[in-house]
Amino acid sequence: MQVSPDIIFAKQNPNFRENLPVMKKYLHQLLGDIAFAKANVSSPYPEKTSYEIWEWVSEEEEEKTAPRIPLEAWTGIKKEQLPPADMLTDEEIHLIFPPLKEMLEAYNWLIVFVIEVPERLQYKALRENFDQEAVQKRWHMGLFETCKKGTPHGQCALGEEYCQCAYFAELHKDMVDEDLTPEEERARELDCEITYLKIRHGSDWMRYYPYHLDPDYDDKDGNPHDYGFGDLDEEEDEDDWWKK
Numbered sequence: 001m002q003v004s005p006d007i008i009f010a011k012q013n014p015n016f017r018e019n020l021p022v023m024k025k026y027l028h029q030l031l032g033d034i035a036f037a038k039a040n041v042s043s044p045y046p047e048k049t050s051y052e053i054w055e056w057v058s059e060e061e062e063e064k065t066a067p068r069i070p071l072e073a074w075t076g077i078k079k080e081q082l083p084p085a086d087m088l089t090d091e092e093i094h095l096i097f098p099p100l101k102e103m104l105e106a107y108n109w110l111i112v113f114v115i116e117v118p119e120r121l122q123y124k125a126l127r128e129n130f131d132q133e134a135v136q137k138r139w140h141m142g143l144f145e146t147c148k149k150g151t152p153h154g155q156c157a158l159g160e161e162y163c164q165c166a167y168f169a170e171l172h173k174d175m176v177d178e179d180l181t182p183e184e185e186r187a188r189e190l191d192c193e194i195t196y197l198k199i200r201h202g203s204d205w206m207r208y209y210p211y212h213l214d215p216d217y218d219d220k221d222g223n224p225h226d227y228g229f230g231d232l233d234e235e236e237d238e239d240d241w242w243k244k
């Protein structure tokens, strides 16, 4: 049986909760390690001040071809170094979570929540998934996986209420296994997109309005906002990223 990291941590730091100075000292050390990791990002790419445009690759291509590395090895921060959320007060979580988030940004491996999630749960999701593999991207944004692959929806660290994979599945569930006319399919896509935008951008969502999906904005030649990106089959492929 695998020993849980929580138990290893508790064994290594038996007085963590009871002994305030020990805990304070520990978190202080940890913050030092996080700051060091943030300031020393190793990159598999040659150091350059500018990149040639012909080196650019599409997001899909980069996802496939960019080097992969365990996040623990890359950052030098081990999951076991991060105290389990249950051992920390809200103040302590607030002390270490924002620096961890900034560190991940420095690695272009961002932890992003599309819906508002309490910081304690954000930290929990970060800690529980910290032993993941990161993709070392230089052209596109890399995203930290907040829901462990293969975990049933709602049973990850984020739980029933905040699970992001469940959220995206819900958003897309009406789109599968149905015989829709192209018009119906487009209407559904418009619905999904608007739902997503409202959650993502709040009252600002209209700024990102998907005009190309709205038949009201069509003219006699089709839709002037659709620059060839609206091909339904292609979009379906791209929309699959959350399943993988």
Ligand SMILES: [Zn+2]
Pocket (backbone or CB within 6 Å): 146, 147, 148, 153, 154, 155, 156, 157, 158, 159, 162, 163, 164, 165, 166
């Ligand atoms: Zn989840």
